[in-house]
Amino acid sequence: MTLTDDRPTTLLDAAAWSGRIKSGTWTAGGGGTGDVIEPATGRTLGMVGLASEDDVRRAARTAAEAQRAWAATPPAERAAVLRRAGELWERHAAEVAWWIVREAGSIPDKAGLEIHIAAQECFQAAALPTLPQGEVLATDEARWSFARRRPVGVVSVIAPFNFPLILSIRSVAPALAVGNAVLLKPDPRTAVSGGVALVRVFEEAGLPEGVLHLLPGGADVGAAVVTAPEVAVVSFTGSTAAGRTVGALASQALKRVHLELGGNNALVVLPGADVALAASAGAFGSYLHQGQICMTTGRHLVHESLVDDYVAALAEKAGHLPVGDPAAGNVALGPIIDRRQLDRVADIVARSVAGGATLVAGGTSDGLMYAPTVLSGVTLDSPAYREEIFGPVAPVLPFRDLDEAAELVNGSEYGLSVGILGDVGLAMQLADRLHSGKIHINEQTVSDEANAPFGGVGASGNGSRFGGATANLDAFTEVQWLTVRPGIAPYPF
Template identity: 50%
Template sequence: MNIENQNFLDAERWAGRAFFADWQKTTAGVADVTDPSTGAVIASVGIGGPADIARAAAEARAAQKGWAKMLPTDRARILNKAADLLEQNGAELIPWIMRESGSIYPKAGIEIEHGALFIRHAANLATAPMGLMLPAMDARTNYAKRVPHGVVGVISPFNFPLVLSVRSIAAALAFGNAVVHKPDPRTPISGGIIIARIFEEAGLPKGVLQIVPGGADAGEAMCVDPNIAMISFTGSARGGSKVAEIAGKHFKKVQLELGGKNSLIVLDDADLDIAASNSAWGAFLHQGQICMATGLILAHEKIAEALTERLVTKASHLPAGDPSSGQVALGPIISDGQVKAIQEIVDEAVAKGATLLAGGTHDGRHYAATVLAGVKPGMRAFDEEIFGPVACIATFETDQEAIDLTNRSDYGLAAGIISANTSRALRLADELDVGMVHVNDQTVNGGPFAPFGGPRKSGNGTRIGGPADIEEFTTWKWISVKDAATLYPF
């Protein structure tokens, strides 16, 4: 079917509906989707409650066995077709991502590009070896193979709604799982409708993927539903803790990818122009609403003042506003409540002795690129994930102090190190208690081929991406074979 000259997203198909075996109304009603920058209503979707989740889970379980029995090459073909469709229709889909999530054009384009990469990675995994022979313990033959969990529940956030949804969905599907997905109700189109459409057109069997936007009650229903075997959650540490608690009580596997207070360590031998560029990108990209955002810039005391001056200059040249205008570097914060939370952290830091050198103000949901110097432990700006465009600068005297300041965090997602001496940077990297370290780069890095995640409030020891997808979205099954049954003494 040639879709290039058609309206691929076709709002008449899904307006006021969710994606079960096909597009249908939900029992919990309809919700408007608004542009966070202007407040304009851009669409409406069906919102799911517990009854809708129960229906979706039952239908997914019924469809899963047939999907798992398909040849891996056939599953891979459908996944690759979905990636093709995402790329082919990117020009139509990017404006939806911009308007719904407050993304500037380049960030929305990254979602299309990386979304397709994650799907193609999953397609490759579908045909990877899924078993091994075990050592003999007696005359029998023993082997173990990786098998799907059954139905995987995926819960995703608003900030990178397409990528952070499809990376779990595609991996789960590749191994023969069915999926029930609950995108954030603020971004159900980017995080749900687009994904449903590409898999619908790619020929995914009906019922294998169910997408039901919803709130906390829908998420809790997924965690307790007996037809769902695993929960893959991306979101806040508070939300992840709740998911782990409820799902754990119901004996489900739980994969968590949570927040971060990520340090960018700038050593005294760094090129300061490059370091300032990395700091600005890591702190301000997508208004700082990224789990990998550079939440703390640790600058060696010898170069801190010069680095700060450069960063202030960059912040002053990054206008915030409506991304659809094409004239801004920063779009809107997702909600008024989050704007209030950002302002409270900035104000508290200043009250405790930090210096506000740029920004610290907002026009509605458009928060200015902000630079705080003199940030210290004990300030919320030092300790907490802000999820706003706030560059927090602290200083250190020795490499060991930079390590200690990083490792004292309750989080452990990512870190970056800028240095002219790679060997020195690698020595530091080995001492940082985080899941990912990027030498001579800022902290916002991700992709389909590397295991992504971190310890403590950043996750629960699980990873997503690369070889970790096999570990997370399948489980072991041991099979032993005797040529004939034996007679036992009893």
Template identity: 50%
Template sequence: MNNAASLLAPETWSEKLFDGTWRQATGTIAVHEPATGEVLGLVGLSDPASLGAIAERAMRAQAAWADTPAEERATIMRRAADLFEQERDQLIGMIMRETGGVRGKAETELAGTIGELIHSAALLIAPEGQILAHPDRSKLSFARRVPLGLVGVITPWNFPMLLAMRSVAPAVALGNAVILKPDPQTPIVGGAVIARIFEEAGVPPGVFSVVNGGADVGEALITTPETRLITFTGSTTVGRRVGELSGLHLKKVGLELGGKSPFIVLDDADLEAAASAGAWGSFLHQGQICMASGRHIVHRKVLDDYLEILSRKARQLKVGNPLLSTDIAIGPIINAKQLARVDEIVRNSVAAGANLVTGGTFEGPFYHPTVLSNVNPQVPAYHLEIFGPVAPVVAAEDEDDAIRIANDTEYGLSSAIQTGSLERGLKLARRIKAGMVHINDQTISDLPGIPFGGMGQSGNGSRFGSTTNWEEFTQWQWMTAGGEPARYPF
């Protein structure tokens, strides 16, 4: 870590927890760099029993924060965005080291984080409610959006800063308090950095807190009575548990879960462009993205040519520690357990009949970009979310077969279609069961101003971004007002 004095100096947050002030923790979590195993720093470990007190402090702070004028809240959000920009160089390096991402990934994550803050400030220019009809013309009837109160945010390790800010920024801007639990593998850029910048930007003490730990801390956050909404980004398996606990305690819950996003290549596609997009969709950030292109569904007429181009691109990608060379495209897998899982899926898929076109090997934490052909429903890579740099290729006989294969999954997050005919692409897009469809592009895309979310087992219908943030992070209150007191026959 950079030990130079700065806004983000480790001595501010090292071995500490943040609940509006930095407090010394009784335990710590060591944060390791995936590429080297080096310890990057120590963050404070939370005690699940402490969640009640943190939530109570948050609720006391939230009442005053909700009464703060909207323009003042927006100013603080914009100030936080400026601080992220001011710390750009240091933050890019921190993201690269803690997540194992290449520089372009880190730059994209930081830009998205800043974008979420700017968009959260813009939310506050929207009307807070609407005037309603009432049979008594002497009464004023209206509905308004009010904060939920306290929001719990649980985030993953792959894009920890951005995926935290996607919930944190609109929740705070709209008058809620937030308790964030980052993944214990990425609690610096995913938690401590955000706390430090919010503190400097002027978010009042108690409005934003960070807790660190594993499943026990997450479950305590969910079951703490004060939290009224839990947003979770992560695997479908864990998401089911989050949904189960949230439902048991009558919490609103927003789940953004796994994916097996189809990437369809039709027989009229520009194959060089399609293979470029397909390689990006499967190999970006080592495939450790929920929207990654999980199956390349290729029209049989162009299958051989597409495989040749895609495998050539895979072999050209350099693998290694992104901090050591600017031409590294594939960095480390996040941990040894995930590396072993990726390798097991590839080996089991080959044993089940898939062909290993290229890749399938690793050195240390670095897994080489891999292309599998002859992938079918009997092959593990057909169904499983791999979360590694693997491109499973499935042959489709025609358009109908391509759509059948695309929808042959429990997931429904993202999708893409490569075709020389926009009309053809639009017709097919309407038939794909996914929350997002991209024609002549790849499957990975997220902007602050769009309603992000999936269908099926990729989520529960919740959406992040755009005006949907009002629906997620506030609730309706109906109010009537009359000039004269109402009189009744009782």
């Protein structure tokens, strides 16, 4: 999509939300305020409110009260709110894109993708209230027996910085649709596009006050939205390390938790594959949004007959991809989100080269811009091969046959996404041997649709799925057994 320098303010007028959280009403947060920084330039874009633990506790109580009336709202009315929200994302696309590009360092096309999927998430969720809400069970007793779905109550959604809108809305929309209230904690670095925008859209769509709360903050706020007694389900997207902490906190209170975590995803290039097309797919998988995606292609496993040609083609791609401010020009890669993350990427590359890997392309930075990088000669012990980098780095490793390819793919602790390029018959044989939440044949590893189940195994998550009617109903409802007799049953006591 095309981004202009004009800053529309019909939806996200800062006068409504600047320096405030949303908990019933827009109000000052107990955590103070935080500047919204544009990573490409260092410019301050605005100011968001930050929550405190006390704010979370109050919000949870308010949400629990508001949820009862929202759950009792007729299904058609809840569905209408979700449809209006979807239409609002489309209507205000340019305004929301302005924030995603500048706040998250996204190229305009990636921002457009986020807004498109946000709308689709709302349209998909709009179908949930009027779906069958259970089933009639067989019974040997003189009664009717039902299994019916009920909203869980209050859902906490914790979302990261990289795809701030998608990774918030994909839980917020279905959770609301089935009758829950939501506490939303976005990453403070992207609290506008991952938080304020959602609250404003749902306000305009007619969501009752108190059903959706915006609580940006740090780790203390994250812990509070997990442990608040009113919260029944936690939906967390983020790093594996943070996910383990969230899971441990939730388990102490026997709460259900959906963890969508990191990935070190493999792209397998089979013998006979078209090298030019494979390198194009590999470049997209590793360099989209500077590699800051859980589904990023982190390991390029290439058949030994093609590896030299593939490395050369991938390096050529890397060398011609422009890097810069995505709001100022036509670039393929924008900035890394902050200095800490850039230093981590650079350190992983440096340690890998020191350990014997060859730097074929990239490996340099300018400000927060890190050049798309290709590493050959990596080993299983190379940090760039072993760790999730979250940066635009493509480590390449050869394999001999399908047995070794399967062993290499499954050798990672992560299990989120795999791409397999080449002969479909060979790809199908390999796919059946892989442990991964998603497998894409003749596509790279980054893919998402609102109606498709999404989730990982191993260190990539606890097997929960988002997307589609069944997965979302499972995620955000409880199944209740209900029996009905025509009269009071006789008992021997």
